[in-house]
Amino acid sequence: MAKSKTSTPVWLRRLSQAVFLVIFFYLFYALAYHPENRTVGPTGMFFNLDPLIMLTVWLGGHAVASALLLSLITLVVTLIFGRWFCGWVCPLGTLNNLFTSWRGSKRKDKIKEASYTPMQKAKYYIVVIVLVGSFFGANIAGWLDPFSFLYRSFATAVFPAVNALFQGLFDWFYDVNPIGLKAVSEPVYRLMRGYFLTLGQPHYYWGMLFGVMFGAVLVLNLFKARFWCRYICPLGGLLGIVGKNPMLRLNVDGDKCKNCMECVIECQGGAEPQSSESWRPAECVYCWNCHSVCPTKAITFEFKTPEVKS
Numbered sequence: 001m002a003k004s005k006t007s008t009p010v011w012l013r014r015l016s017q018a019v020f021l022v023i024f025f026y027l028f029y030a031l032a033y034h035p036e037n038r039t040v041g042p043t044g045m046f047f048n049l050d051p052l053i054m055l056t057v058w059l060g061g062h063a064v065a066s067a068l069l070l071s072l073i074t075l076v077v078t079l080i081f082g083r084w085f086c087g088w089v090c091p092l093g094t095l096n097n098l099f100t101s102w103r104g105s106k107r108k109d110k111i112k113e114a115s116y117t118p119m120q121k122a123k124y125y126i127v128v129i130v131l132v133g134s135f136f137g138a139n140i141a142g143w144l145d146p147f148s149f150l151y152r153s154f155a156t157a158v159f160p161a162v163n164a165l166f167q168g169l170f171d172w173f174y175d176v177n178p179i180g181l182k183a184v185s186e187p188v189y190r191l192m193r194g195y196f197l198t199l200g201q202p203h204y205y206w207g208m209l210f211g212v213m214f215g216a217v218l219v220l221n222l223f224k225a226r227f228w229c230r231y232i233c234p235l236g237g238l239l240g241i242v243g244k245n246p247m248l249r250l251n252v253d254g255d256k257c258k259n260c261m262e263c264v265i266e267c268q269g270g271a272e273p274q275s276s277e278s279w280r281p282a283e284c285v286y287c288w289n290c291h292s293v294c295p296t297k298a299i300t301f302e303f304k305t306p307e308v309k310s
Contacts, residue, residue, distance in 0.1 A: 007292035013087060017094040024091040028154055029196075046091070046147045049074050051242075052127075052235045053148075056134035056141040075242055082246035083239045086229060087268065087285030092146040092217075093236075096228055097268060097287075099221035111261055113224055116270040116280060120230045123237035130234045144234050149214075156204040157211030163198055226268050229285065240282035245306045250279045250290070256298035263290035263299060273299060 027043050044067065047053050051071040058064045074085050086093050103110065126144065133140040142148050170192075173185035189197075220227035229236050252275050263273045271284035291299045 005292075007288060009288040010292045013286075013288060016088040017097065020089050021091045021094045024150070028151065028159075031155075049085075049089075050145065050147055050235060051075050052130070052141060052145055052238050055131060055238075056139075056145075059131060059134040060137060060139075074239075078239050078243040078246070080247045082243040082248060082281050082284055082286055083236065083269070084286045085239060086233075086236050087287045090146055090235075092150045092233075093226065093229055093285070095150075095218065096221050096226045099218045100225045100268065103222055103225070107265070110265045114265050114267050114270060116272050116283060120270055120283060122231050123233055124241065126232060127234045127237040127241070141234070144232065146228075146233055146235050149210075149217075152206075153210045153214035156207035157214060160202045160204065160207060161211070163202065166192065166197055225270070226285070229268075230270055230283070236285075244282040246281055247303050247306055248286070248301055249281065249304050250276065250284065251300050251302050252276045252279075253298040253300075256296040258296055258298075260295065262293045262295065266290060266293045 024046065027045060030043050042048075048067045048070045051074050054064055054068040054071040057068060077084060103113070130140045130144060142152075170185055170189040173182055174189075217228045224230065250271075250273055252273070254275070257275070259274070261274060266289035267273055268287045268289060269283040269285045271280045272278040273284070273290040286301075288301070291301065
């Protein structure tokens with residue numbers, strides 16, 4: 001079967017993911033410790049847009065910082081566009097998306113791996129545990145909220161590892177001086193010490209644990225598309241509850257559909273997009289892959305009045 005041309009919405013989604021991932025890296029850089037750094041700009045942007053953080057702060061302290069009210073925008077957008085935030089904005093979702101694209105399974109296995117499973121309900125129970133825990137003073141969101149998890153992973157594991165790698169590499173150039181490259185490496189080292197590398201090697205409690213957890217989250221995408229987003233992410237669960245009946249809805253033209261299951265293979269969330277009846281909006285991250293790969297263009301997204309089920 002000839003591969004369909006990537007659609008415009010998919011390219012726009014990829015662009016959005018790339019932009020927000022770069023923004024995350026920049027804001028992380030703005031908070032990292034190095035000589036020339038100054039903490040400026042909206043370093044808490046992703047946390048301020050996170051309704052799970054807003055709810056946990058409110059439940060734990062019965063007060064909400066005004067900046068966190070920006071997360072209401074996320075909730076309003078979710079009511080209209082479903083879990084668009086997960087598919088277009090979340091930087092951890094983007095990394096999961098990237099690793100998911102490296103799967104190399106056979107077609108039959110890909111259908112099984114991409115299909116919905118009842119275990120995807122686990123994230124909704126995790127939302128309840130996080131919120132109840134916050135009410136009783138337990139900071140579970142600090143471990144499982146995607147932005148908290150991603151930031152802690154980079155701060156305690158990824159950045160220290162990268163720092164140690166570059167420090168070791170430049171030390172080797174300085175000591176060994178292969179083919180006189182020290183004359184080149186030293187100016188580069190001084191530049192990186194001024195803008196990227198830390199003055200000393202940072203070490204953190206729980207750094208190894210977060211490194212292993214972060215690595216596991218990425219590797220699991222090779223076995224199940226966006227594993228974290230499907231089964232664990234409490235923010236995804238919260239947005240799934242809010243956006244379970246969105247205005248922007250998938251529509252499948254039964255007359256055009258050939259039941260090739262290409263849409264299921266490419267579905268990031270296990271949303272069962274093969275028919276309008278089977279589609280699960282609470283699981284859909286609006287990646288538009290199903291629309292893009294459909295060879296007969298049977299799949300569209302249309303604005304409709306939300307259905308009220310009795």
